[in-house]
Amino acid sequence: MSHLIAEIAVPVPMRRSFDYIVEQSVVEGARVWVTFGRRKVVGIVLATKSHSDVDEARLKPIDAVIDTHSVFDTDLFTLLRWASQYYQHPIGEVLHSALPVRLRDGESAEAPPLEYLRHCVDLTDFDWQKLKRAPRQKVLLEWLATGQRPASEVRQSFSQSCIDGLLKHQFIEQFEAYPESQQHWWQGLSVADKPTPNLEQSLAITALVAMHNQFGIALLEGITGSGKTEVYLQSIEPLLTAGQQVLILVPEIGLTPQTVARFANRFNVPVEMLHSGMTDKERLSVWRRSNEGEVGIVIGTRSAIFTPFKRLGMIVVDEEHDNSFKQQEGFRYHARDLAAIRARQLNIPVLLGSATPSLETLHNAISGKYRHLVLQARAGNANVASQHLLDIRDQPILFGIASGMVERMRAHLTQGNQVMVFLNRRGYAPSLQCHHCGAVESCQRCDRPYTLHRFSNRLHCHHCGDQQFVPHSCGSCHAHNMITQGVGTEQLEQGLSELFPEYTVMRIDSDNMRSKVRLHQTLEDINSGKCQILVGTQILAKGHHFPRVTLVVIVDVDGALFSADFRAAENLSQLITQVAGRAGRAEHPGEMWLQTHQPGHPLLQDLLLNGYGHFARLTLDERKAAGLPPFSCQALLRCEAHDQEQAYEFLRQARDCFASSQVELLGPIPAPLEKRQGRFRMQLLVQSPQRAVLQKQLFTALPSIESLSLANRVRWSVDVDPQDFS
Numbered sequence: 001m002s003h004l005i006a007e008i009a010v011p012v013p014m015r016r017s018f019d020y021i022v023e024q025s026v027v028e029g030a031r032v033w034v035t036f037g038r039r040k041v042v043g044i045v046l047a048t049k050s051h052s053d054v055d056e057a058r059l060k061p062i063d064a065v066i067d068t069h070s071v072f073d074t075d076l077f078t079l080l081r082w083a084s085q086y087y088q089h090p091i092g093e094v095l096h097s098a099l100p101v102r103l104r105d106g107e108s109a110e111a112p113p114l115e116y117l118r119h120c121v122d123l124t125d126f127d128w129q130k131l132k133r134a135p136r137q138k139v140l141l142e143w144l145a146t147g148q149r150p151a152s153e154v155r156q157s158f159s160q161s162c163i164d165g166l167l168k169h170q171f172i173e174q175f176e177a178y179p180e181s182q183q184h185w186w187q188g189l190s191v192a193d194k195p196t197p198n199l200e201q202s203l204a205i206t207a208l209v210a211m212h213n214q215f216g217i218a219l220l221e222g223i224t225g226s227g228k229t230e231v232y233l234q235s236i237e238p239l240l241t242a243g244q245q246v247l248i249l250v251p252e253i254g255l256t257p258q259t260v261a262r263f264a265n266r267f268n269v270p271v272e273m274l275h276s277g278m279t280d281k282e283r284l285s286v287w288r289r290s291n292e293g294e295v296g297i298v299i300g301t302r303s304a305i306f307t308p309f310k311r312l313g314m315i316v317v318d319e320e321h322d323n324s325f326k327q328q329e330g331f332r333y334h335a336r337d338l339a340a341i342r343a344r345q346l347n348i349p350v351l352l353g354s355a356t357p358s359l360e361t362l363h364n365a366i367s368g369k370y371r372h373l374v375l376q377a378r379a380g381n382a383n384v385a386s387q388h389l390l391d392i393r394d395q396p397i398l399f400g401i402a403s404g405m406v407e408r409m410r411a412h413l414t415q416g417n418q419v420m421v422f423l424n425r426r427g428y429a430p431s432l433q434c435h436h437c438g439a440v441e442s443c444q445r446c447d448r449p450y451t452l453h454r455f456s457n458r459l460h461c462h463h464c465g466d467q468q469f470v471p472h473s474c475g476s477c478h479a480h481n482m483i484t485q486g487v488g489t490e491q492l493e494q495g496l497s498e499l500f501p502e503y504t505v506m507r508i509d510s511d512n513m514r515s516k517v518r519l520h521q522t523l524e525d526i527n528s529g530k531c532q533i534l535v536g537t538q539i540l541a542k543g544h545h546f547p548r549v550t551l552v553v554i555v556d557v558d559g560a561l562f563s564a565d566f567r568a569a570e571n572l573s574q575l576i577t578q579v580a581g582r583a584g585r586a587e588h589p590g591e592m593w594l595q596t597h598q599p600g601h602p603l604l605q606d607l608l609l610n611g612y613g614h615f616a617r618l619t620l621d622e623r624k625a626a627g628l629p630p631f632s633c634q635a636l637l638r639c640e641a642h643d644q645e646q647a648y649e650f651l652r653q654a655r656d657c658f659a660s661s662q663v664e665l666l667g668p669i670p671a672p673l674e675k676r677q678g679r680f681r682m683q684l685l686v687q688s689p690q691r692a693v694l695q696k697q698l699f700t701a702l703p704s705i706e707s708l709s710l711a712n713r714v715r716w717s718v719d720v721d722p723q724d725f726s
């Protein structure tokens, strides 16, 4: 007997689907329970067919059908299947990673009914004497007499015993119902007061509005503080009025309540956030509401690109150059690039905004593939901060700060302004050394120095997360003479408190800002002027608006000037420009000072004299000459093994699976971070000027690589359009 067969995507790291027998009806994109090996897993129906290549007697039936409809809208399903091929990642894992965790576990995609409370006695005849000794119950009963309320809302104001009391006497009752749909949020949409756009902003807004309802990509290249967010707000307004939804992607740690508040304050539409700090339940709730069209604006980090929408009208990618849009493990997608693909399918525009656009995006804008919109002046009354290099060669330095800089800081502080000191190095000191024999305390598993953290009083390995007690004597020679080398943010904070005892210093880095609430509170303290000196890492660089900061000091970036990574210069100049952009954003003029031992370095000279835009265009010319991205396409094969020889051998064999006449092959070579967590790391880079050639080679080579006998004995992965070469 022949059955109907379903091709099921199962969340396992295999680049294929699996056939199951269909006994109930199923639709494409629906979730089903299937038995895989000895486990029961949630799979997704890719297609149905009448015949399997596998002997049907060996096929298992689907255990249960979870959804009657697809859990992906059509465009999302197409996007994900495309992404699985483009990024060479197993379809089962791709589809799973695009769903909220609770849906991966089989929970219903439809919102469950809510619990409500309502009164059930006739209040006109009600004997209020009965509640004489229970005034709270009386208040609650009177409130419910005005209409039913969700139980969760009632519990915010009344104790459970108060509610239980009324329930027990059957004065009120509890029941389940579906909440009223908020689908028509745009009816009666109101827009709060807004500034009049300046000329450049007006031009950008007009151009963007003209792009509505059709596919197109625009780059908004606007210097820091030029009012890009204002352009987003005004260009999405007509869409919201027409009931279309908007997705705004923001970098991981740039997602501040400040951003959300700006959108929510402008439009009285439902605005929802999506980020890693939320519970699975909260994320599922946003997913459902957006899917039903009940949300006007979704603001989220990378994975929010997979949110379903009923009527998506535009995608905005803010700070599009940010590397957090690229997923660095598992399904290694780039949210900005997927945004472009999704928009093309939906026939809607994408807006990419940045003061420091990535060279990929800039190249597309210059070559005319993207619409190029430019904001060259700061919005409102603010002026661009002046930028300077401070030559610190032979200068006395205390806690990382040159003495000349201390005086400059004092000048700003005495005028009642704030100073921001930037150092991209967490902890107290980047290494602990024996002053007698010179040995440096290092992580054995990564062969890299430990960072000393005074706050936790531990040595931390920033590569594998390992922690150790701080030794009193040297592990090699046992001498009691341990000293620290270099300065981290903890030491900088302590040092600045000593140098400026009359001012309050606050440190912002990922060690002390783990929770979103804490970060939010600190940002408020900064803006209300509770502290005057801010010390921090790149968290400070991202999109924050600190009106009182007039001086930004960059303590040390010299190390990054000599990195082997071809993107290092791009990333460093983006960072410097973004950090500098925090100064002088309101009425007071701002300045940025960068301390360096390399004042003549061409990158620093060009960046400070001519700005990021000039630097970026020069660097594009260099990339072109060298045949590097965006003038070529890359894929990186990574391999890790306890045995270095094995990692090398696997990639050597993998190299032979490619046609070397078709693509350029570089490696295998050791990764810059050669060892991590006890495993040796190697890389093989595959490169071609043509995307199609690279893709074709990956398609033919990967099945052969997968079947190498070493493939199951090492850890390996493929990364298409790699960002991180460490």
Ligand SMILES: Nc1ncnc2c1ncn2[C@@H]1O[C@H](COP(=O)(O)OP(=O)(O)OP(=O)(O)O)[C@@H](O)[C@H]1O
Residues within 6 Å of the ligand: 195, 196, 197, 198, 201, 222, 223, 224, 225, 226, 227, 228, 229, 230, 231, 355, 379, 380, 381, 543, 544, 545, 581
């Ligand atoms: N046309 C305008 N008139 C007056 N003020 C404006 C105007 N446009 C923007 N602003 C104000 O200028 C400040 C900076 O604007 P905004 O935050 O939009 O800049 P941005 O380019 O997004 O900044 P960044 O990329 O540096 O984070 C904000 O306080 C904003 O309210």
Ligand SMILES: [Zn+2]
Residues within 6 Å of the ligand: 443, 444, 445, 446, 447, 461, 462, 463, 464, 465, 466, 677
């Ligand atoms: Zn380590």
